Amino acid sequence: MITEANIKNGVNVDQLVETIGAVQKDPSLAKFEFRTKNNWIDGGHCVTSAKSFYGVGAEDTTRKETFTMEADHPQVLLGEDLAPTPAEIVLHALGSCLTGAMVYHASANGIDIESAESSLEGGVDLHGFLGLDADIRKGFEGIKVRLKVKSDATTEQLENLAKFSPVFDMLTNPTPVSIEIVK
Amino acid sequence: MITEANIKNGVNVDQLVETIGAVQKDPSLAKFEFRTKNNWIDGGHCVTSAKSFYGVGAEDTTRKETFTMEADHPQVLLGEDLAPTPAEIVLHALGSCLTGAMVYHASANGIDIESAESSLEGGVDLHGFLGLDADIRKGFEGIKVRLKVKSDATTEQLENLAKFSPVFDMLTNPTPVSIEIVK
Numbered sequence: 001m002i003t004e005a006n007i008k009n010g011v012n013v014d015q016l017v018e019t020i021g022a023v024q025k026d027p028s029l030a031k032f033e034f035r036t037k038n039n040w041i042d043g044g045h046c047v048t049s050a051k052s053f054y055g056v057g058a059e060d061t062t063r064k065e066t067f068t069m070e071a072d073h074p075q076v077l078l079g080e081d082l083a084p085t086p087a088e089i090v091l092h093a094l095g096s097c098l099t100g101a102m103v104y105h106a107s108a109n110g111i112d113i114e115s116a117e118s119s120l121e122g123g124v125d126l127h128g129f130l131g132l133d134a135d136i137r138k139g140f141e142g143i144k145v146r147l148k149v150k151s152d153a154t155t156e157q158l159e160n161l162a163k164f165s166p167v168f169d170m171l172t173n174p175t176p177v178s179i180e181i182v183k
Numbered sequence: 184m185i186t187e188a189n190i191k192n193g194v195n196v197d198q199l200v201e202t203i204g205a206v207q208k209d210p211s212l213a214k215f216e217f218r219t220k221n222n223w224i225d226g227g228h229c230v231t232s233a234k235s236f237y238g239v240g241a242e243d244t245t246r247k248e249t250f251t252m253e254a255d256h257p258q259v260l261l262g263e264d265l266a267p268t269p270a271e272i273v274l275h276a277l278g279s280c281l282t283g284a285m286v287y288h289a290s291a292n293g294i295d296i297e298s299a300e301s302s303l304e305g306g307v308d309l310h311g312f313l314g315l316d317a318d319i320r321k322g323f324e325g326i327k328v329r330l331k332v333k334s335d336a337t338t339e340q341l342e343n344l345a346k347f348s349p350v351f352d353m354l355t356n357p358t359p360v361s362i363e364i365v366k
Binding site: 009010011012015016019020023024027030031032033034035036037038039040041042043044045046048050053055056060062063065067069071073074075076077078081083084085086087088089090091092093094095096097098099100101103104105113115116117118119120121122123124125126127128129130131132137138139140141142143144145146147148149150151155156158159162163164165166167168169170171172173174175176177178179180181182183 | 192193194195198199202203206207210213214215216217218219220221222223224225226227228229231233236238239243245246248250252254256257258259260261264266267268269270271272273274275276277278279280281282283284286287288296298299300301302303304305306307308309310311312313314315320321322323324325326327328329330331332333334338341342345346347348349350351352353354355356357358359360361362363364365366
C-alpha cells in the first residue's frame with residue numbers, strides 16, 4: 001500500500017502531529033540548543049558559522065553542511081559594506097520566523113497559505129550606540145512589519161499564528177544574555 | 184602633503200571622530216532606518232533581501248549590492264535544512280554586533296584588539312512554540328556568549344565596550360514590534 005504524506009503549505013503535517021505527540025509523551029524531547037561561532041575579521045566585519053545543535057533528546061547528526069553568514073557595515077558606518085549589518089540580520093531573522101511560525105501553525109490548523117511576503121523596517125538613533133545620550137536606546141526604537149498573505153484565514157487569525165514566532169518573543173520580551181569575556 | 188588615515192582595529196578613527204562631531208552639531212544625522220523584504224518559499228524556508236536604508240539625513244546611495252539571506256529549519260523541525268534557522272540567525276546578529284561594538288568603541292578609546300572570536304548558545308523549550316504550555320516562552324530562555332579577545336584592556340573594559348551593541352539592547356530590553364497583516 002502506498003500512502004501519501006499529508007503535506008500542507010510545504011509542511012509535513014503527519015510529522016508535525018507526531019512531533020507534538022512525542023513531546024507530550026516525553027517533555028525532555030522539546031529541549032533544543034542552537035550554537036554559533038563568530039570570528040572577527042576587522043572593523044565591523046565578522047563571519048559566523050553554524051552547524052551543531054541539540055534537540056529531540058540528542059546531538060543532531062543529520063546536518064551535513066556548516067552554514068556561514070557574514071556581517072559588515074555600510075561605508076557611512078565605517079565599514080566596507082561587504083555584508084548586511086547586524087540590524088538587518090535581526091530583521092531577516094524576525095521576518096523569516098514570523099512567516100515560518102504562521103505557516104507551521106496554519107498547516108496544523110488546516111489553513112492554506114498561498115503566498116506570503118513581508119517588508120520590515122527598524123529605526124534607530126545613533127546617539128545611543130555612540131554613547132552621546134544615555135536616555136536613547138542603542139537598538140531599534142521599534143520594528144514595523146507589514147506581512148502580505150494570500151489565505152482564506154482572517155487577518156486576526158494570521159496575526160495570532162505569526163505571533164507563535166520565537167524571534168518575535170525574543171525581541172518583544174527581555175531575553176537574558178550572559179557575556180563571559182576570556183582573554 | 185600625504186597624510187595617513189588613522190586606522191585602529193580596521194576602523195577609521197578620524198572618520199569616527201568626524202561622525203560623532205557631525206551628530207553633535209546636527210542630531211538629526213543620527214537617525215537611521217534599516218529595511219528588509221522577506222519572501223516565503225515554502226514550509227519554514229524564506230529568503231530576505233536587504234539594500235536600501237536611510238541615514239545621515241538622506242537615503243543611502245552608496246550601496247550597490249542587494250544582500251540576500253536565507254532561513255530554513257533542520258529536518259527534525261520539518262524543514263529541508265537548506266539554511267540556518269531564525270534562532271541561529273539571531274545568534275549571528277548578536278555575536279557580530281557585540282564584537283563590532285567592542286571593536287568600534289575600543290578604536291575610539293585607543294585600545295588595540297588583536298583578535299576576537301566568540302561562541303554563542305541559546306536554549307529553547309519547544310513547548311512554547313508548539314502552544315503546549317503557555318508558561319514556557321517561545322524564544323530562547325537565555326543566550327550565553329563566550330567572547331575570547333586578545334587585547335591589553337581588562338575583561339571588564341571589554342565587556343563594557345561590547346555592551347554598546349544595538350542587538351544586545353534589542354534582545355535584553357523589550358523592542359516593540361508592530362505587525363500589520365494585509366490580505
